[in-house]
Amino acid sequence: MAEESNREEVDVLIVGAGPVGLTLANLLGGYGVSVLLAEARSDLIDYPRGVGLDDESYRTIQAMGLIEPVRPHTNPNHIVKIVNGKGRVLTANNPTSEPFGFARKHGFIQPLVDRAFFEGLDRYEHVTVAFEHMLIGLEESDDLVTATLEVGPRDMDGTTGPLPGTSPTTRQVCAKFVVGCEGGRSFTRKWLGATFVGESPSTRWLVVDVENDPVGTPGVYLGADPKRPYVSIGLPHAVRRWEFMLHEDEPSDASEDDAFVHGLLTPHVPDPTSLQVIRRRVFTHHGRVADTFRSGRVIIAGDAAHLMPVWMGQGFNSGLRDATNLAWKIATLTRGQAGLDLLDTYDAERREHAKAMVDLSMTMGNFIKQQDKRVALVRDSVSTALGAVPQIKSYFSEMRFKPMPRYTRGVLVDPNTLAPGRAAAKITRDLIPVATAENCDSPVGVQFIQPRVSVAGHDGPILLDDALGPWWAIAAWGNDPRRHLAPELLDKARELGMRFACIVPETQRPWAEAAYEAADDFVVIGDHTGALKRWYDDRPVSLVFIRPDRFVAAAVLAQEASPAFRSLLAALSSTI
Template identity: 60%
Template sequence: MSDLSEAGQEFDSDVVIVGAGPAGLMLANLLGGYGRTVTVLEARDDLIDFPRGVGLDDESFRTIQAVGLVDTVRPHTNPHHIMRLVNGAGKVILVNDPKTDEFGWERKHGFIQPEVDRALYEGLARFDGVRVLFGHEVDDVVEDADAVTAIARTTGGEVRIRARYLVGCEGGKSPTRKRLGTTFEGESPATRWLVVDVNNDPLGTPNVFLGADPKRPYVSIGLPHAVRRWEFMLRDGETEEQVTDPAFVDALLRDHVPDPSSLDFIRRRVFTHHGRVAGSFRKGRQMIAGDAAHLMPVWMGQGWNSGVRDATNLAWKLATVLRGQAADTLLDTYTAERKEHAQAMVDLSLTFGKFIKITNPIVAAGRDAASTVLNLFPGVKSYFADMRFKPMPRYTRGVLADPNTIASGVAAPTLTRRLVPVRSANTDVSPVGVQFIQPRVMSADAVDARLDDVIGPWWSVIVWGNSPEDVLPERSLAQLRELGARLVAIVPETQRPWLECAAGPDVLVLGDHTGRVKTWFDDRPTPMVFLRPDRFVAGACLAQDGPATLDAILRAMSFRQAASTSTPTPVETPAAAKLARA
């Protein structure tokens, strides 16, 4: 799998990934889809085979879609996973039941992590340039001006892998993070929990119950494949040997199942929540992702998802630098964009945990009473039900162009220009720095298809109601061609035949048959959108601001002119294959 660099130096891979957990496996799939060579080094002899994470969100499912593994992952999920917070009497005091699907998938899923991780691993077989080496424990890394060399210990001796970049995805004790010399600040609460997983779910009820019981807070989760998880908060003085004893576990479960002794146990394990975020995710040619970069308390189910967000953000940037399209200063935007949201999710999870694990009966009664009162207000109730308390990723620094000033590398969260279209819009919230929606669309080759499957895996410029070729000058179109961006025009489905005849052959014309795209653009005075490969909006503007906005985006990503213009080959997904046959 050797690849010669432009300087004539031999590399074993473009990227070495240390750790075959979810972040590492997803990053390898994304890089493989972008045509890069990857070596994954895993110290274990196989993937971890016991349940860990249990929550998968819509953002992660969009990335699973991007790597073409929906059909292999979907059977291991429970879509639309509802969470109910109950008090010590079993009364529901809060419901989290989001029904939005703006990113193309259900907001929350229960899942079996070992099965999904294995689907990610087996998906790597599609890429000739990607390999996973088990039983390879990285002892050291040597970095020079041109490369990084991972030195791994195996049963057969020492192995050296030379690559352009290394990404450490080896968990919370990450040696890569320690080599970076960065901080890892946060909390490690003294509270311990016992996790109990069983087969042949003895309850059979779906969804999630968080038991805010002051006597002993607990969690009960219905999972795919008839797996049931319980988690019980442990008291000071209860030892690990004591709480994992079958008799002790049976006593904990007597309030939950009629006959605990007959359960088919998968595991009984003690764990402690951690909430920490690294000070930087990159130094030189080495980066960190997933638990190596941040440890998430379990309450919001964001550990697995946060690692996937890291991979989604980092993969296209590595691919861009490796293709020679940008200076490697582009990789500095990885920390700038991801750290703030990772910290926000850690803070929210810690706060939510403190709300649940109250053990003072008087304080717990006050909490329950306050929750009952708040539920009387529809706005407050829907705030929790629709999961609007969860901070969505919003990048204010990075590969962005400010929609007000068209400044490069930054984006204010609100629209403040005094133009009439801006002042009369339905919202002043800027679409720059957040994910674009994924509605279903129509095209000459697609019927009711998800947007991402139609526009492809790389950059896109999307224009409402017109062709990009008609509103952008040739200089901007040439820049977009060098970037490898797809030109996309979206119109009401009634107008699609007209524009398909009027637009040039390089423009993808899509029909908005559901009206959701029209609604999005109607609410925002930004009919031109520059969409990054990770589906975040890099710039959004009026048509006349398009050239300046594109210039600002290219400066923010340290774009190099006259680089390779070949776009990544799309991963062959069932949806893509259907479109190709149409």
């Protein structure tokens, strides 16, 4: 990470050094994009916030190359149990599959993970972090955005002007793109004129974080107690979090009343007076989504674009999804490999899913915080009855109710017509491979799986993304995808930096390595677990175009590689 200088031109200005801004800066740094990350505060936030980390986010952390420094601050397989007022389990989330290479749910300590993200920027001389820099103005032209930053010391809230008695200065930075990741009070969102659609329920919650966990049980308990809904969470490094809903007649400053807080904790620990408290804070849930994520070269992401209620633990994770979707598109634009309209696909792909996660989180909150005892009794009875049905129990246990991202508009190729920009959810073509398939759900617009695989030069199995590399990949089952592209398209794929992968059963790997021409942009992947074969067996496709964010852009039969790639270039607005 470069020291701050007076440089006034940069590819990307990121506003806000929270987890989303830090993630975006790391990804862009890895793609070779120059970045100035401006943060109004004097340092990173050091108090606990998010506590739930999804496998999708872990995959992004893998792409950032930061698994090892982050892993010590996480607990895998974080089981969530919803219990009623008597402590009876109504339902539990305990997903056991690992489709993307990691446990589905993790507990984590956000300040320590954020710090690992921040320290990861030291790897990039072309990434600079500037603290005590508050965005106060934007002016956009055809090819640049000029940002005015107020420079000066301020308190850790970071949302107000400089501290009294100081003399702030201003700094102007010209950037090709500006991304606002500065949270719910985002200046950037207000500059866009975006409407923050949704609601902020009136209920308030008191958060209590303590060290030396006095309970010590792992996992998460969501207490659907009509007397007082609560949350109890076991976290890494012996941290315990409680959240208690405040009644309307209880003031927000009750968090400062030791007797009141001890009363809330009495049913949970033998001696609440001896707890080592990290913080006590009152907050209100918000469920809002901006009606646009972008105007011209100015974009918003994370809490600046959507505010998530805490119930599904999706605030942190949705923000990382934004950064992962956006980073490769900005990198493509800075390389001159697409037109500016590519940014329209960020809004099209991310906003709908963000809204779905907000809606689910609000629904979960309403389920848990029900205070009408009669309604709660019906809820408990119905939940218990449904939980006795194995299929329904599995539906909740494996979290199949959680809406996974499926993009239907964007950098996609329709699996039936091969038309660019859209993708049907079903494959309905009049071909025998389709007609004989048991599953015709299209993989286009969803994430590709990530099992462990065998690759020459590695002593043991590695994760698939590490074999494919950080950029585009064309992966074919049992085939060299280079042989299915027209010569001019093969050249274009190489101009775009795509990597070619031949996936074969492990028994076939020596043959494929000898049969196909070796190259730096080609890899033979041995499917020693059979997971990739099962994926291809289950779908009437044999060749996939995998985006840098690991979503499938196109999925076809091998013979259709060239027409699919032409459509993909159209969807990408390629200018090569």
